[in-house]
Amino acid sequence: MKRGILVILLSILFATTARTQSSQSHQVRIVIPKVALIDVESAGSATVVLSLGKPNEAGHGLQAAAQNASGYWINYSSVLASGQPERKVMASLSGTAPEGIKVLLEASSYSGEGKGKNGISSGKKILSGEPTEIISNIGSCYTGNGVNNGHLLTFSLEVDEEKYEAVRHGDFENLRVTYTLTE
């Protein structure tokens, strides 16, 4: 009988420790890295060649170079931090540019396989040693990689009529355009 009571007591003990519902939580930290990458892609590696046209008629000046859709595309990847201003692409020209000649660059509007808030073309800009904005309003986005993704670059030349006397015949090589993705 004593043992019987023991069994009953044990049963009661078990019953009081029983739980029929249970929850547990844990934390998951999700990390999104900061990203600011830019490059220029083309199908080949050809240098962009820009030429001014001869006048057809004595008495006229040099003709502006035809638009040269260079085949170069700007690709970029961008992830902004909270509160960070949107980014832009700046272009600058280094090397000795011919005097009296303006080098112009226009980024096309965005097209491609990317996603997010891709940038807006700033239109045709004269390149100089100082960085000039060619694309603005870049948020968190990516353009897609390679040609036909991002912004196509189109170059052109114009004679600076005010400096016509400084224009000299010749090939001007080793000019370099540098692109920077910046705030």
Next chain:
Amino acid sequence: MKSLLTTFTAIILFIGVVAAQDTNTHGHNVTISVPQVAIMDIEGPGGETSITLAATAPTEAGNGLDFSATNSSLWLNFTSVVSGGKSRKIQANVSGTLPGGVSLLVQAGAISSTGKGNRGKAVANAITLGTTDQDIVTDIKSGYTGNGVNNGYPLTYSLAMDENAYENLLHGSQTVTVTYTITAEN
């Protein structure tokens, strides 16, 4: 233990005797109570249950972030004893704010060979965690998984990015809480 068994046998015999004869004897009722049990917890290596999932930055301009990182370090342990005909399930939800466009997914893998009994079955596909509970393991009856990592159901966490919401993505880290509950299924 042996003496306990003897006692049980004695009690059963005793009850039998009581039923057979209603004179000259004296008896009492014995209640044997097997408790309902539903205990569950999350186990991680070294007792650590906080995990990190990081998107990877591209190395090539023009490419998006890589969200393929996974984490499989946590395990779901439980002990369950049900009433006849009853079963239980484990559900999961997430609270807190996920980065813009990012979803958190979890899937229970194949149960370990440890433990005994009817330990249920994992839901076949990864579930996208939301604020409301969703089933992750169903059809649990009486069983236990064993305790600690490498026991029970392994949990694999992954991320998914809604590419159409990419512009909402911001650099930084955010911590959310995933809650599991073992509860009656029927």
